[in-house]
Amino acid sequence: MTLKVHHINCGTLRPFSARIVNGTGSMLSPGYLVCHCLLIETNDGLVLVDTGFGLGDVENPKRLGRVTLAITRPLLNPEETAARQVIGLGFNLEDVKHIVLTHFDVDHDGGLPDFPKAKVHVFADEYEAATAPRNGWKRLSPNRYLADHWAHGPDWIIHQLQGEEWHGFDCVRAITNSLPEVLLVPLRGHSYGHCGVAVHTPDQWLLHCGDAYGYRGEVDIDHPHNTIGLRLEQWVMQDDQRARMHNKDRLRTLIRDHGKEVLVFCAHDPHEFARIRDAGQNQVQGHGNGLLAASDA
Numbered sequence: 001m002t003l004k005v006h007h008i009n010c011g012t013l014r015p016f017s018a019r020i021v022n023g024t025g026s027m028l029s030p031g032y033l034v035c036h037c038l039l040i041e042t043n044d045g046l047v048l049v050d051t052g053f054g055l056g057d058v059e060n061p062k063r064l065g066r067v068t069l070a071i072t073r074p075l076l077n078p079e080e081t082a083a084r085q086v087i088g089l090g091f092n093l094e095d096v097k098h099i100v101l102t103h104f105d106v107d108h109d110g111g112l113p114d115f116p117k118a119k120v121h122v123f124a125d126e127y128e129a130a131t132a133p134r135n136g137w138k139r140l141s142p143n144r145y146l147a148d149h150w151a152h153g154p155d156w157i158i159h160q161l162q163g164e165e166w167h168g169f170d171c172v173r174a175i176t177n178s179l180p181e182v183l184l185v186p187l188r189g190h191s192y193g194h195c196g197v198a199v200h201t202p203d204q205w206l207l208h209c210g211d212a213y214g215y216r217g218e219v220d221i222d223h224p225h226n227t228i229g230l231r232l233e234q235w236v237m238q239d240d241q242r243a244r245m246h247n248k249d250r251l252r253t254l255i256r257d258h259g260k261e262v263l264v265f266c267a268h269d270p271h272e273f274a275r276i277r278d279a280g281q282n283q284v285q286g287h288g289n290g291l292l293a294a295s296d297a
Contacts, residue, residue: 010052126193189244
């Protein structure tokens with residue numbers, strides 16, 4: 001089956017200080033991050049990987065909480081929502097049959113209410129952490145586990161941590177038997193049940209790493225590095241530091257050993273998003289459309 005993959009930004013973030021967050025620019029100019037989501041055309045309908053912010057967040061930003069609004073300063077443009085972009089591509093909202101969440105942070109699951117008929121795929125650990133948080137302060141944190149985003153009662157598909165080996169990662173499984181090209185890849189650390197999503201195209205795998213890392217320099221195989229701002233954010237939000245650092249090491253190994261086979265990218269790096277988009281990735285994958293090697297992302 002031939003897949004068509006659209007790379008879409010479903011939420012622009014403008015945290016303070018481009019120098020601190022992006023590593024370049026002025027200390028006083030705003031930073032710039034994206035919410036890199038995937039819309040995949042398949043024979044089994046549309047598959048959405050993460051949703052970014054939703055129309056409900058645009059209409060009622062206060063529900064995101066003062067901390068989130070003050071720190072991330074989201075643009076909340078309705079045209080950036082997955083719902084508007086799905087319609088803009090000529091589809092109906094009901095055409096989205098599956099949503100795969102890397103995790104439950106508000107900038108990843110805000111669009112769930114816009115697709116009430118979709119099946120929503122998550123790992124069991126992430127679902128349990130969101131519905132019955134283990135950590136008291138995170139239960140109250142507006143940047144995680146905002147129940148408004150699933151108050152409509154999604155059609156949850158809860159996946160257990162089991163499956164096959166994939167490029168050095170264990171317990172990898174397809175989201176459904178009818179879509180063996182879309183895989184859940186455990187990447188615990190940022191959250192209890194955080195996962196990546198691998199998509200098999202004719203010539204190359206795509207691996208959406210969610211928030212397993214946030215800056216392209218973190219997976220530089222020769223000189224790993226990060227910005228001060230994102231390093232702090234990752235430390236504050238992590239649920240398991242050891243697992244997070246271990247999985248980041250494994251991603252660098254994946255790039256080193258399989259960089260021509262697997263294109264690795266995260267959810268928020270605007271440089272990665274722009275390079276993939278500008279390389280013509282919003283076309284049928286694997287038919288001479290200038291795919292990037294993961295080591296160049």
